Amino acid sequence: MKVKLGFIGLGQRGAAFGMKDGSIGLLGNVLNNAKDCVVTAICDKYQERLDAACKRITDNGDPTPFMTTDYKQILTAGVDAIIISTSWDMHVKVALEGMQVGIPVAMEVGGTHDLEDCWKLVDMYEKTGTPIFFMENCCYNKDEALVTSLVRNGVLGDISFCQGYYCHDLREEICGGIDTHHYRLAEYTNYNCENYPTHELGPIAKLLHITSGNRFTKVVSMASKAQGLHHYIMNNPNYKDRLGDRVFKQGDVVTTMIECENGETIFLKLDTTLPRLYERGLTASGTKGFYCQTTGAVVLDNIDHESTKYSDMFFTDKNYSEYLPEEWRSITPEQMKSGHGGMDFVMLKNFVDCVKNKKPFPIDVYDAVTWMCITALSEQSIAGGCIPVECPDFTRGKYKTRKTVDTFNFPIINK
Ligand SMILES: NC(=O)c1ccc[n+]([C@@H]2O[C@H](COP(=O)([O-])OP(=O)(O)OC[C@H]3O[C@@H](n4cnc5c(N)ncnc54)[C@H](O)[C@@H]3O)[C@@H](O)[C@H]2O)c1
The missing domain is CATH 3.30.360.10 (Dihydrodipicolinate Reductase; domain 2)
Structure with missing residues (x-):
């Protein structure tokens, strides 16, 4: 069974939107290496970003994903995990809602200006047991x-x-x-x-x-x-x-x-x-x-x-x-092209493996x-x-x- 992923945030990092340097974004990485996962739902505030990401998914031969500009709808779209690559100010808000309904969350990196955000994430994890994977690819x-x-x-x-x-x-x-x-x-x-x-x-x-x-x-x-x-x-x-x-x-x-x-x-x-x-x-x-x-x-x-x-x-x-x-030691030249010299490939593979096999996240x-x-x-x-x-x-x-x-x-x- 493939892990069904919901993407929230389809900008530069999420879907390489507007990038002219050959970046493929997290979406491209998943599409290139989609042996164990499939993108079934996508969300962004901007329709043109949704359309562009949808085209990449269908051009890859995958079914048309569920599309929405309201991230809450991703949480009820039957996904096994969500990937949050929004602006920093939205990370914790979206993560908390995902964890509340029991969906494992992969959250992109960034700091926070508010220590309360940190305590909320810890408390939510301790209350629900829903794990969060911090996507620190480095x-x-x-x-x-x-x-x-x-x-x-x-x-x-x-x-x-x-x-x-x-x-x-x-x-x-x-x-x-x-x-x-x-x-x-x-x-x-x-x-x-x-x-x-x-x-x-x-x-x-x-x-x-x-x-x-x-x-x-x-x-x-x-x-x-x-x-x-x-x-x-x-x-x-x-x-x-x-x-x-x-x-x-x-x-x-x-x-x-x-x-x-x-x-x-x-x-x-x-x-x-x-x-x-x-x-x-x-x-x-x-x-x-x-x-x-x-x-x-x-x-x-x-x-x-x-x-x-x-x-x-x-x-x-x-x-x-x-x-x-x-x-x-075993990474292939093709995999090394999958974002940031291969580290994105290695990280996403680990994340999908953890979700699929219910293993603890190494960065929790x-x-x-x-x-x-x-x-x-x-x-x-x-x-x-x-x-x-x-x-x-x-x-x-x-x-x-x-x-x-x-x-x-x-x-x-x-x-
Ligand atoms: N790990 C890495 O190597 C790496 C590299 C670049 C960026 N990032 C991280 O990725 C995240 C996104 O950065 P970016 O450069 O792609 O930013 P971006 O502005 O290009 O993309 C963010 C996207 O999120 C969308 N968004 C914001 N709020 C939303 C909401 N409420 N609902 C739906 N969509 C919403 C925006 O419309 C935008 O398309 C940041 O956390 C950044 O730190 C990580």
Whole structure:
């Protein structure tokens, strides 16, 4: 039996609507790999997005899905699970309604400005038992899988520090929101915070056993001045007249430090409104070694610098590949084309498998809210003059003994 999926939100991420870079979106990924699932119901506020998604589904040879502009109707359309890829402000509202009626939810990433949202998700889960899967695809990426496996195998020793970035030049996406209705335009106008923490923080949290033996205790954030968007707008005739007067609250670069109960510290950087290359910059520093995603370097304490070739200190298909989980050793070139270099394929396969076989979600409600709340906490920290802010324990003490599922079955290498 195929898992029947309902899609809510058919914009850039949901259905690659308006994308000119060859992206296929979550919908394309599901259609390409639909061995175990089928899209039977779709929803968006805009009819043209519904029509475009419907055409993709029927062009793929699948039956015409149920279509609606009212997401509540998806909840009564007989689906086995819903995928929420709406704007950030709608995630929790839709998720809560899905969970209330017992439909497993996959919710796209983003932070939250409201800690109450986090508690509502936890309470709803504890009341109904309906699981929620937080779609942090970076937790399924090859580099993140490698460094987690290195840590699980003790190669880097005890970890003291991790770092991650969300560096992505989003100036066109944000300003383009005036035509595309993209929510980031309002977000950058109205808030100043670490607004997108989870791509880098999710893998770090998993690596450090946050919510299962460890927890975040404190957050401190600092924001630079906000000038990147205004500069971009004043130099762009398409936006100058329409957005030239707009005052943006969001600082160009927000840096955040997080303290963990077990003594590790984490550095995050959000950098989305100045010219730059995409970078997630994951690093992990431990007693026996260091990993850096940007360079691919794996620097071990016991390396003989005289005899080790410089090129052997980098993660390649030759070096360290035995540490990769099976999913990344057996991935095909076709699957790697299925969104973000293959990580979307790996994540969706895992999600569908969990729904179909009623397995626990590796990224569950406690992980989701623990990562999402960094947005609200960073906002408080910045507004208070870079003050330290306590992190809530959304597990209510369960993290001390809680066992969670890893995103992969990491290989055990005996060296
Ligand atoms: N994991 C990733 O790699 C990745 C990449 C891009 C975006 N995202 C996430 O995907 C989500 C969507 O981002 P996007 O860039 O596609 O935004 P978008 O604005 O392009 O798409 C959001 C869609 O949701 C629809 N929508 C909003 N409210 C709705 C409602 N009440 N009912 C029905 N439809 C509604 C909008 O009409 C729009 O089509 C965000 O959470 C974003 O953070 C994740």
